Amino acid sequence: MATAVKQLGYIGLGASNLDAWERYATEILGLQLCERGPDGTLYLRMDDYHHRISVHPDPSDDLRLLGWEVEDHRALEELARQLTEWGVKVEHGTPAEAAARSVYRLIKFKDPSGIDSEAYYGPLKYNTPFKSPRAIGGFLTGEDYGMGHVVIAVDDLDKSASFYQNALGMRVTDIATPSEHRAKRIGISSHMIFFHCNLRHHSIAFGSGRYTKRLNHFLVQVKDIDDVGATFDLCMDSEVPLVSSIGRHANDLMISFYMKTPSGFGCEFGYGGREVDDRTWKVVMNRVTSLWGHRTINAL
Template sequence: MQLSYLGINVERLDAQWEAILFDVLGLEARPREEGAPLQLRVDDRHHRITLYSTGENSTAYVGWEADTQAEFDQVLRGLREQGVACEEADARLCEERAVMRMVYFEGPDGVRTELAFGGVVDGQPFKPSRAISGFNTGEQGLGHILMASADPAATVQWYQDKLGFRVSDYIHWDEARATFLHCNPRHHSLAIMNPCFGTGAGELNHLMLQARSIDDVGRGYDEVQRRGIPLALTLGKHTNDHMTSFYMMTPGGFAIEYGYGGRTIEDEEDWEVQFYNAPKLWGHNLGKAQD
């Protein structure tokens, strides 16, 4: 299982969005007609992120992908047995998401959640919009997301029971109470916390994209400072996943974390769940956006 794709509603696609997506992160935009959604590539997949210019800022959908057809069928069967109303996507919607098969349903806090199989691998190579070494995706998926929930304990249990996620660890700091969950070797693909730091229930706090080189992150950090892009958190290193990263504030009201060097969970039996009282080893100071 992996975080496969993400759909985001934005008030408008402006110059700051373009600077973050292309000048800092180096994503590739798929060709589109005027007014059409902006589909973004991060690897050999057709696309993994879609921005919809809707006049509002919100999460449109979160897409999780099963590794095999058998896993897809097993998870779908379990969802229906547990009373989750799943709708089968038609051919048009599967083409829009660039997957072989997909079902959608309401997740915790009303978040539209999708289960897919067979993400389309594009015949053309990924062409970043600036010189970067690429992103750490593959079996680990797009990256990770942190979302707030009105009932974090129930939401964590939902992902464990319905999608088979496993707890990586916990961090409690200031007013935040966060649980980190994994579904593949990535330290966490999902984190759930209580509403805090301006993030309400069902809202996206941040999306993390992991670079293949620390130099990509460093040069991106230089670009952020050169262009005056607001920082949510300065460059720093996390306690739990050991990611070295910084956080940019987007016009959509959530942050994008750009990092390198996150540790993985290769053996479940050898992994020890830890409880941390701080999210950082160093750095990650509040940026100008939150002064």
């Protein structure tokens, strides 16, 4: 059995306009700005972790890194060995690099599409509760869910699927085979595969082909369905471009909507959905991605 990552602990985003991101992240998403790095990087808090999302000055306006949490030192070393056996070059992060991520130890590697990835243990936690700058009930995170999920375009679907299962120990949840028309609209040339590493239905999903960016969207999940509706209204009132109406996904049953971030990629703002119990879960293919809603308002 492969050593497995436990959760998508943090993501790093590249952004050309950090001031716009600071306003968007705090006033629209309701994240807490915990710190601004010396280079202007925004460290955004959504629970008791130091940060779950970092936004770095970077004109690419795209995904910059994925951070996967493992249990402890032994798990990190085992994962490093597993990645090396898989033919992936692994570097141990310096203490300064670990400190920049607010974790005790980390390793660095690239996924098959060249996405900068890290695995770590020992995240820095706050001892004070998360307090959103907005009147929302907080985000569903933690060891059973991680920070949320990302949906990306990969260069080679089979290679990436093999990597995330065998080198990172994740499990396939299900597969979406949208109609040709819909696949074209969301910018992929194939089916999409969803992977989990805890109760969250997917921590990462991908199709091959080219979105306009590597990152199609990231998800944040709130604990109260009213926060989805209130945030949808807030986007309309604040002229944040909406990507879709509110809808319910066919595979994870999440109720959500999509909006455009200041970097042009999407953010899914969701509530609810089902959890994956590996003892009973069956991998299936879904022809539709939404049971209702998620009608396009502005294409990404």
